[in-house]
Amino acid sequence: MRRLALIGALSACLLGGTPLETMADEKTEKALEERIKRLEKLVEDLTKHEVREAKEEGKEKAKETKEGEKSAPYTFSGAGGGKSIYAKPFVSAPKTTVGGYMDLQYRTAKNSSIDNAVSINGSRVGTSSTFDQQRFVPFFYSDVTDRLKVAAELEVEHGVRSKSNTGSGIEVSLEFATIDYLIHEKINFRTGIILLPVGKFNLLHDSPLNDLSDRPLVSTRIIPSTLSEAGAGFYGTFYPTRLSKLDYELYVTNGFNGYNNAGTPVITSGASLRDARQRVSTTDDGLDNNNGKAVVGRLAFSPFLGAEVGASGYYGGYSPVNDRHLSIMAVDWTLQRGPFELIGEAAWAYAKNNSKDLFGNPAEDSTFAGHLLPQRMGGFYVQANYHFMPEALKRWAPSHFKESSTFTGVLRWDDVNTNRDAVGGPGDVQRLTFGLNFRPVEDTVFKLDYQFNFENGRANRINNDALVLSVATYF
Numbered sequence: 001m002r003r004l005a006l007i008g009a010l011s012a013c014l015l016g017g018t019p020l021e022t023m024a025d026e027k028t029e030k031a032l033e034e035r036i037k038r039l040e041k042l043v044e045d046l047t048k049h050e051v052r053e054a055k056e057e058g059k060e061k062a063k064e065t066k067e068g069e070k071s072a073p074y075t076f077s078g079a080g081g082g083k084s085i086y087a088k089p090f091v092s093a094p095k096t097t098v099g100g101y102m103d104l105q106y107r108t109a110k111n112s113s114i115d116n117a118v119s120i121n122g123s124r125v126g127t128s129s130t131f132d133q134q135r136f137v138p139f140f141y142s143d144v145t146d147r148l149k150v151a152a153e154l155e156v157e158h159g160v161r162s163k164s165n166t167g168s169g170i171e172v173s174l175e176f177a178t179i180d181y182l183i184h185e186k187i188n189f190r191t192g193i194i195l196l197p198v199g200k201f202n203l204l205h206d207s208p209l210n211d212l213s214d215r216p217l218v219s220t221r222i223i224p225s226t227l228s229e230a231g232a233g234f235y236g237t238f239y240p241t242r243l244s245k246l247d248y249e250l251y252v253t254n255g256f257n258g259y260n261n262a263g264t265p266v267i268t269s270g271a272s273l274r275d276a277r278q279r280v281s282t283t284d285d286g287l288d289n290n291n292g293k294a295v296v297g298r299l300a301f302s303p304f305l306g307a308e309v310g311a312s313g314y315y316g317g318y319s320p321v322n323d324r325h326l327s328i329m330a331v332d333w334t335l336q337r338g339p340f341e342l343i344g345e346a347a348w349a350y351a352k353n354n355s356k357d358l359f360g361n362p363a364e365d366s367t368f369a370g371h372l373l374p375q376r377m378g379g380f381y382v383q384a385n386y387h388f389m390p391e392a393l394k395r396w397a398p399s400h401f402k403e404s405s406t407f408t409g410v411l412r413w414d415d416v417n418t419n420r421d422a423v424g425g426p427g428d429v430q431r432l433t434f435g436l437n438f439r440p441v442e443d444t445v446f447k448l449d450y451q452f453n454f455e456n457g458r459a460n461r462i463n464n465d466a467l468v469l470s471v472a473t474y475f
Helices: 003-013 026-071 082-085 392-397
Strands: 095-109 118-120 123-125 129-143 149-155 170-183 188-194 230-239 245-254 293-302 305-316 323-339 340-351 375-388 406-417 428-441 444-455 466-474
Touching: 170 230, 188 245, 230 293
Parallel strands: none
Antiparallel strands: 095 129, 095 466, 118 123, 129 149, 149 170, 170 188, 188 230, 230 245, 245 293, 293 305, 305 323, 323 340, 340 375, 375 406, 406 428, 428 444, 444 466
């Protein structure tokens, strides 16, 4: 109706100024034709404008409806019928990213495997040739808001097994699950199950990230990775100069549990600190065994891109009445120059009075006959990497060897001792590893490693060479 009224008014304006008696005049006819053309053009423009307005109005209404749906609160007072299982905010507005990584390994060794073997009555027993689905690890990351983040990682180790037998090594657990509130780049709050910042490797232990199949011995037997615990704290980044960077993490968490329900110590030369982690604790509730809290933190300084030095510390009670404390110190380093990398980590642990039982009597180490339980342990690893990609391969098979593809040659030396108060023993181990891997893309790696394992200390050294093949990928 509005358009018809406008057309009528425009027609009156355009035609009203021409007397009827002069319309036969040629000049008047031309003027009339010109006015009619102008009228048609105005009608066409008016029609397009109304269509455009209608579309914009429809978009605004749709937007208002969508925003109304997003902002509708999910409360307990809402509907409780069969559809209530869908009354979640992420159903109408998905905001979570799901990914993860997995790795599969084949290994063969002269005797048993340091990393995969089981300790029975003080002796390490394992297979000399086996395939193993090492890990399947889904990740979940979500931006609740621009300041509130949620991240979690569910780890399934040796998932081919369906039943958990003693010593099988099966593990299904939350490796970490955190809620972050971003305040400022210099200070942010984190709580949940936290990857403890003890050494750099514990924070960056994903199989696709690392150039060798097995984790460093110091990062599994002294730290031990993966080390995570429930707690809360802060992290952030400073920039002292234009080129340098300073990162920190500081948390208060539950501590280690050094004793089982029967009061038997679990920190031994064979198992080191691994069985004292809360994630494998045998206490009934699985919570903090002594109501005492641990403090853990890491400070990392990067003077320029490609170089970083980190220092970490951990201190907390590990006994039932919180009268015995465990301390861990670690340093790590990274230096990258062109295709070369030099990385490493060293750690020292002290479990005060672990050589005595809870009654103060000397406690013999069941995994190291004739010796007391360990108090001091330590170790380190040094690793050199060289990245290369032959141009001839890219020309020969460009669909397999791309610009993002690379080979890496690796050399690593591991040295650990889980009982520094005694000579030899199952925790006095050295390892020399030569490795070569290929990454068709950065997220996927095929690894070939050969290990020279020197076990049971230098005085009673046992050579236990191993070949390890593996593949790992993010997904």
